[in-house]
Amino acid sequence: MDSMKKKKLIDNSLTYGLVIACWAVVQIMMATGHMTSLMKGLLVPLCMYVILAVSLNLTVGILGELSLGHAGFMCVGAFSGAFFTKLTAEAIPNLQVRFILALIIGALVAALFGILIGIPVLRLRGDYLAIVTLAFGEIIKNVINVLYVGADANGIHIAMKKADLNLQEGGQVIIEGAKGITGTPKAATFAIGIILVLLTLFIVLNLMNSRSGRAIMAIRDNRIAAESVGINITKYKLMAFSISASLAGVAGVLYAHNLSSLAATPKSFGYNMSIMILVYVVLGGIGNIRGSIIAAVILTLLPELLRGLNNYRMLIYAVVLIVMMLFNSAPKAIAMRERIMEKFHKKNAKEAA
Numbered sequence: 001m002d003s004m005k006k007k008k009l010i011d012n013s014l015t016y017g018l019v020i021a022c023w024a025v026v027q028i029m030m031a032t033g034h035m036t037s038l039m040k041g042l043l044v045p046l047c048m049y050v051i052l053a054v055s056l057n058l059t060v061g062i063l064g065e066l067s068l069g070h071a072g073f074m075c076v077g078a079f080s081g082a083f084f085t086k087l088t089a090e091a092i093p094n095l096q097v098r099f100i101l102a103l104i105i106g107a108l109v110a111a112l113f114g115i116l117i118g119i120p121v122l123r124l125r126g127d128y129l130a131i132v133t134l135a136f137g138e139i140i141k142n143v144i145n146v147l148y149v150g151a152d153a154n155g156i157h158i159a160m161k162k163a164d165l166n167l168q169e170g171g172q173v174i175i176e177g178a179k180g181i182t183g184t185p186k187a188a189t190f191a192i193g194i195i196l197v198l199l200t201l202f203i204v205l206n207l208m209n210s211r212s213g214r215a216i217m218a219i220r221d222n223r224i225a226a227e228s229v230g231i232n233i234t235k236y237k238l239m240a241f242s243i244s245a246s247l248a249g250v251a252g253v254l255y256a257h258n259l260s261s262l263a264a265t266p267k268s269f270g271y272n273m274s275i276m277i278l279v280y281v282v283l284g285g286i287g288n289i290r291g292s293i294i295a296a297v298i299l300t301l302l303p304e305l306l307r308g309l310n311n312y313r314m315l316i317y318a319v320v321l322i323v324m325m326l327f328n329s330a331p332k333a334i335a336m337r338e339r340i341m342e343k344f345h346k347k348n349a350k351e352a353a
Contacts, residue, residue, distance in 0.1 A: 044193050047254065056281050058247075064221075068131075068275070081253030137270070141270060148176060219237060299321075
């Protein structure tokens with residue numbers, strides 16, 4: 001048992017160390033002037049994609065359920081967080097305080113939607129669950145596209161048409177249908193993004209190593225056996241799903257506060273976004289948190305780094321996808337990684353002795 005705890009501690013330390021090392025490298029590059037403006041613009045999105053990949057891995061890898069609605073939870077978090085930031089601009093002048101509160105609200109609203117969707121949806125399995133979560137993501141995006149939300153002295157008003165809001169003098173329209181929310185302050189920074197990544201890792205890794213995490217993985221491995229020993233299937237599935245949704249909401253708030261305008265476009269919150277996040281999880285290794293981080297970083301940076309190659313850019317991107325898939329899924333590659341990790345653990349054990 002002690003050796004297992006030491007192994008988990010080393011694995012978790014490597015994961016945290018990887019994130020901190022990336023932060024240190026970026027700081028050195030920025031200090032020495034080797035960071036281009038294009039790369040600087042990708043730093044916050046990188047943190048966002050890492051959070052999304054790690055949080056989805058909680059549902060797909062740890063819980064063992066295929067969800068294609070992760071972009072929907074991100075959308076809910078983004079709009080609720082940005083809405084709060086704009087609504088409380090006068091009441092809370094300090095932008096950083098508003099941003100922190102927006103992160104909490106985005107996480108809570110996304111978790112609430114995760115619970116509301118999870119209660120009926122988690123009774124389904126396999127393809128049926130994937131189809132329903134995909135439908136949820138598309139419904140959320142399209143509903144926000146037709147909503148007009150404003151605020152005045154009488155409170156918050158919601159309508160399907162701008163003219164139906166009937167705002168008093170001094171009132172403001174915050175969400176304008178397909179235009180979304182404009183004028184959101186850019187409060188997101190790379191440092192905040194790294195802190196949120198570390199917080200996400202802390203939540204997910206601690207959950208995995210807890211009693212609840214072991215119950216969730218028991219449900220994934222054998223539902224009938226888990227139920228036979230008294231594990232509450234609904235409770236633990238809903239726990240994993242809602243935590244995953246709340247972390248996606250945090251990523252959404254980070255995304256919203258990295259842009260001056262926010263709209264529920266197919267590119268930002270549609271089906272393709274959910275699939276892209278799932279690709280990060282699959283290529284990084286289902287259930288492998290550190291792999292999700294590496295896959296998210298590589299696959300986000302690669303198209304931009306290869307932009308100068310024009311026609312060959314997407315060809316190289318596809319080759320990298322295939323190589324990563326083979327590295328994470330091929331039996332020989334898995335056996336080789338296990339041998340390397342075993343040698344690494346033995347070396348650490350000898351040094352500790």
